[in-house]
């Protein structure tokens with residue numbers, strides 16, 4: 032049974048069916064063709080994500096054993112159910128909010144990435160954590176898990192295009208350039224007379240373990256879309272400015288809400304010297320925004336909001352802060368997946384709500400609240416294409432492996448990377464508002 036960071040029944044419908052049924056209405060022709068052809072599309076495969084340790088034997092995209100590709104849905108679901116029953120408490124299956132319903136129906140917990148990593152901590156006796164999400168999420172779960180626990184990502188090609196927009200080498204290069212610009216002749220990159228350092232790195236949870244470790248080593252911190260404002264305030268108490276990666280939109284929306292002027296938030300383009308800025312601009316900056324974005328959330332537009340308001344007078348619009356700033360400004364509310372869920376839960380029967388986030392979550396909220404009209408702002412069906420790579424076939428295949436004593440597609444974060452990344456995660460937890468209860472961090476050595 033699905034336990035729950037989310038509430039309400041898990042519908043058994045299939046966004047995959049929606050996608051394949053109407054290919055002309057989807058954002059991606061390969062997605063419309065179905066999972067196996069899509070798996071052959073080059074993209075975010077093993078090795079694409081930072082510090083991705085590719086275990087052997089590797090099942091590369093499109094190489095799921097044919098028997099699993101050919102199995103019909105009913106057989107796959109029965110196989111998954113039987114494997115879960117046989118494995119019992121030795122297994123915990125995590126399903127991200129953006130995951131397709133065909134997979135979510137098998138999850139023991141449903142939530143956002145950090146909720147899920149912490150949910151796994153409530154099952155310390157589980158030998159294996161199967162994370163139905165994307166690569167950086169499985170890495171975070173491995174960082175927080177006990178050393179003897181295995182973390183599996185059912186399809187190693189399920190990366191995150193946004194996370195991969197900030198790779199470790201580019202961030203190291205950027206940091207070296209910033210050190211040249213900001214280092215004080217006396218105090219270097221250390222604190223000045225005000226007790227502040229010139230710059231601190233802040234990484235969104237949607238980043239590789241290597242970048243979380245980078246933040247850990249450089250006095251920096253991790254944030255989620257729920258606590259980005261708290262984390263930025265924490266950083267501003269300790270530094271004159273912040274290098275925020277990889278999502279420019281979350282950084283800009285959050286800093287703007289805290290009163291940082293737009294002209295003090297220059298973009299850092301990793302392909303250009305000094306990120307495309309002058310030294311003067313860098314000295315004046317308060318937040319340096321990495322040139323990254325989510326390909327799902329950047330699709331939402333002000334025109335879509337205007338159209339929703341024209342077609343549904345009284346509609347309420349709530350969007351995720353990974354959306355571009357004009358969209359967030361035009362919406363009635365903006366916040367994390369958790370906030371969006373609470374916004375919908377607090378609405379009244381008969382209300383009309385347009386949502387700007389990934390379509391699987393929107394469809395699930397609509398199914399949970401049939402007495403309200405809930406729809407995705409984007410009329411084109413556009414699921415997260417990397418999340419979509421976790422097909423029930425892959426889930427069945429890794430679970431069958433466990434029954435045979437084989438751990439397939441394990442994600443292993445090297446100990447030194449995990450140690451430094453955990454420092455940045457612990458700073459995030461310590462930076463929580465005083466009225467919020469802390470989430471315990473355990474795992475390696477803790």
Ligand code: SF4
Pocket residue numbers: 129165190191192193194237325326327328389415416417418
């Ligand atoms: S929705 Fe965007 S940020 Fe989230 S996993 Fe997909 S690509 Fe990455």
